[in-house]
Amino acid sequence: MTSNRGHHDRTPPDGADDHVLAEWLATVAGERLLEVRAEGLEGRELKDAGDQAAHDLLMRLLATIRPEDSVLSEEGLERDVDKAKRLSAKRVWIVDPLDGTREFSEIPRDDWAVHVALWEDGDLVAGAVAQPALGETFSTAAPPVVPDRSSERPRIAVSRTRPPAFVEALAAELDAELVPMGSAGVKVVSVVRDITDAYVHAGGQYEWDNAAPVAVARSAGLFCSRIDGSELRYNQDDVSLPDLIVCRQELSEAILDFVRVHGTD
Ligand SMILES: Nc1ncnc2c1ncn2[C@@H]1O[C@H](COP(=O)(O)O)[C@@H](OP(=O)(O)O)[C@H]1O
Ligand SMILES: [Mg+2]
Numbered sequence: 001m002t003s004n005r006g007h008h009d010r011t012p013p014d015g016a017d018d019h020v021l022a023e024w025l026a027t028v029a030g031e032r033l034l035e036v037r038a039e040g041l042e043g044r045e046l047k048d049a050g051d052q053a054a055h056d057l058l059m060r061l062l063a064t065i066r067p068e069d070s071v072l073s074e075e076g077l078e079r080d081v082d083k084a085k086r087l088s089a090k091r092v093w094i095v096d097p098l099d100g101t102r103e104f105s106e107i108p109r110d111d112w113a114v115h116v117a118l119w120e121d122g123d124l125v126a127g128a129v130a131q132p133a134l135g136e137t138f139s140t141a142a143p144p145v146v147p148d149r150s151s152e153r154p155r156i157a158v159s160r161t162r163p164p165a166f167v168e169a170l171a172a173e174l175d176a177e178l179v180p181m182g183s184a185g186v187k188v189v190s191v192v193r194d195i196t197d198a199y200v201h202a203g204g205q206y207e208w209d210n211a212a213p214v215a216v217a218r219s220a221g222l223f224c225s226r227i228d229g230s231e232l233r234y235n236q237d238d239v240s241l242p243d244l245i246v247c248r249q250e251l252s253e254a255i256l257d258f259v260r261v262h263g264t265d
Contacts, residue, residue, distance in 0.1 A: 022117065023137050023141045027132075029097055030113075037107060046105045054114060070082075073096070074209075087237060096113075100185070100186060110133035111183050112131075115127075124234055127140050129188065153176065154176035154197045164264060165203075188210075197251055199244075207235070210232070221249070223245065223252040228260075229259075
C-alpha cells in the first residue's frame with residue numbers, strides 16, 4: 001500500500017515495472033478525481049466529469065507509456081476492430097477509471113475507487129485499486145498483508161444499491177453481518193483491510209469492475225472465484241463477469257456450499 005500524496009508530476013517512476021506502473025496510474029487518476037470533486041459540480045454532471053477525466057488521463061498515459069498494449073476501459077466504447085485487436089493482444093490493461101460513480105457524486109463518501117489491472121497471456125498479472133478519498137492505493141507492487149481476523153462473526157461486504165437477493169439468506173446461514181458499501185474495489189479492499197471478511201456479488205458486473213480488485217486480492221492470498229467456484233477469466237469476448245466471491249480462505253467452503261445448495265435466486 002502507498003500513500004496517494006506527492007504524485008503531482010504526471011510522469012511514472014523511473015524504470016517502473018508493470019506492478020509499479022499500475023499503482024502509479026491508479027493513484028494519479030485518483031488525484032485527478034479528487035480535483036474534479038472539488039470543482040463544485042453535483043449529481044449527473046459530477047459523475048460524468050469524473051468518469052471522463054479519469055478515463056482520458058488513463059488512456060493518455062497508457063498510450064504514451066505502454067503504446068504496444070491494448071486497453072479495455074469501462075468508459076471506452078469498444079468498436080469491433082478494437083475488440084478484435086484486444087482478443088488477439090498479448091497484453092491488455094483492464095481499467096475502471098471510476099468505480100462507485102454514484103458514491104463519488106455523494107460528497108464526502110469515500111467508497112469509490114480507481115481500478116487498473118494488466119492481463120497478459122491468459123491471466124491477470126498485475127493490478128492496483130486506489131481509494132483516493134482515503135489517500136491509499138493497494139497493489140500487487142507490494143502485495144498487502146491481510147491482518148489477523150478481528151471479528152469472530154463473519155462480515156460480508158455487499159453492494160449498497162444492488163445487493164444480490166440471496167445474501168440475506170447466506171448471512172443468516174453463516175450468522176454473518178452484511179456490510180453495504182459502494183464500489184467493487186472498495187469492497188475487495190475492505191476484505192484486505194479486515195474491515196470485512198468476504199465480498200459476495202451476483203446479478204451483474206463487468207471485467208473492469210473486478211479485474212484489478214481480484215489481482216490485488218490474489219496477491220494478498222485471498223480466495224477469489226466465480227460464485228459457482230469456477231475460475232474468474234478475463235479478456236473474454238463477452239466482458240460481462242456478473243458474479244464473484246472474494247474472501248478469507250477459511251470462509252470459501254461455507255459460501256460455496258451455500259450457493260451449491262440454495263443457488264442465487
Ligand atoms: N447488477 C449489476 N449490473 C451491472 N453492473 C453492476 C451491477 N451491480 C454492480 N455493478 C457495477 O459494479 C460496480 C460496483 O457496484 P456496487 O457499488 O453496487 O457494488 C459499479 O461500477 P461503476 O460504479 O463503475 O458503474 C456497478 O455499476
Ligand atoms: Mg465499475
